[in-house]
Amino acid sequence: MEEKKPKKKLKYALRGMLCLLLVYVGYIVLTIPDVKKLPPLKNGDLVFQTTMDVQSWAVIFASGSPFTHMGMIKLTKRGPVVVEAVGPVKETPLQDWMVREFAMRASIKRMKGLSEGDAQAALAAAKREYGKPYDIYFLPDDKAYYCSELVHDSFDRAGVPLGNVEKVGALGQSMAMDKIIESRWQNYPPCRKSGMTLEKCRKIIMEQPLVTPASIARDDRMETIWSNYPFD
Numbered sequence: 483m484e485e486k487k488p489k490k491k492l493k494y495a496l497r498g499m500l501c502l503l504l505v506y507v508g509y510i511v512l513t514i515p516d517v518k519k520l521p522p523l524k525n526g527d528l529v530f531q532t533t534m535d536v537q538s539w540a541v542i543f544a545s546g547s548p549f550t551h552m553g554m555i556k557l558t559k560r561g562p563v564v565v566e567a568v569g570p571v572k573e574t575p576l577q578d579w580m581v582r583e584f585a586m587r588a589s590i591k592r593m594k595g596l597s598e599g600d601a602q603a604a605l606a607a608a609k610r611e612y613g614k615p616y617d618i619y620f621l622p623d624d625k626a627y628y629c630s631e632l633v634h635d636s637f638d639r640a641g642v643p644l645g646n647v648e649k650v651g652a653l654g655q656s657m658a659m660d661k662i663i664e665s666r667w668q669n670y671p672p673c674r675k676s677g678m679t680l681e682k683c684r685k686i687i688m689e690q691p692l693v694t695p696a697s698i699a700r701d702d703r704m705e706t707i708w709s710n711y712p713f714d
Contacts, residue, residue: 515580515588520708523562523590526601527555527707528633529579530589530695536658543656547696548711549589551629553579554636556605565608567627569616589709591699596642603640608632619670620650622691634693645698651688663687 530549532538538550553566555576563573580588617626624635630645637644663684667673672690673683698704706714 517577528591540658544653545694545696549695552695567629567632570613571611587711589714591704592707594703604636607639608636630693630695645693647691647693650690
């Protein structure tokens with residue numbers, strides 16, 4: 483009789499996990515975003531999501547936020563699109579953008595007091611970068627862009643400072659970040675020098691400036707106008 487108890491406990495545990503999985507899947511299905519049901523959007527609204535890869539986990543641990551990717555909303559005759567740096571910098575229909583990741587979570591935020599003129603200026607600045615590749619090294623230049631860099635720089639060029647630029651070393655460290663550094667450091671432009679080692683390169687990377695989606699989302703002027711995250 484005693485031998486059956488562990489089996490019963492395992493059985494109940496598996497049933498509990500299955501129930502939780504079904505509840506989660508049900509929640510995802512019931513909250514799939516639909517652009518037709520969103521509140522009225524404006525040019526310059528910002529949209530955030532959670533992507534699923536090793537780099538995303540590094541961003542999550544570094545910033546303490548589920549937001550790993552973001553873009554700018556632009557209103558067009560064919561509907562709202564997201565201007566994003568995803569390789570290349572381009573426009574993606576908002577509906578496609580919101581449902582392309584597994585969890586299909588999105589948060590739309592608006593800067594209080596942002597004028598239409600400033601929003602248009604930021605979008606125009608971003609448009610000048612269309613076609614540029616994704617920056618896997620997160621370098622602070624305009625040869626390539628990562629998502630939050632494009633948004634930050636576009637607003638900055640429109641005369642609207644946004645988000646905080648921080649050093650990589652000041653952010654949360656993780657195994658995911660270590661894995662990325664170990665796989666990329668030899669091709670990291672500032673480390674392409676004779677006698678360079680992983681540890682020497684790591685110190686250079688830790689001094690690199692970076693702007694995360696979370697730092698922009700946490701800007702005091704940001705307000706959430708729509709989200710299907712359980713918390714935001």
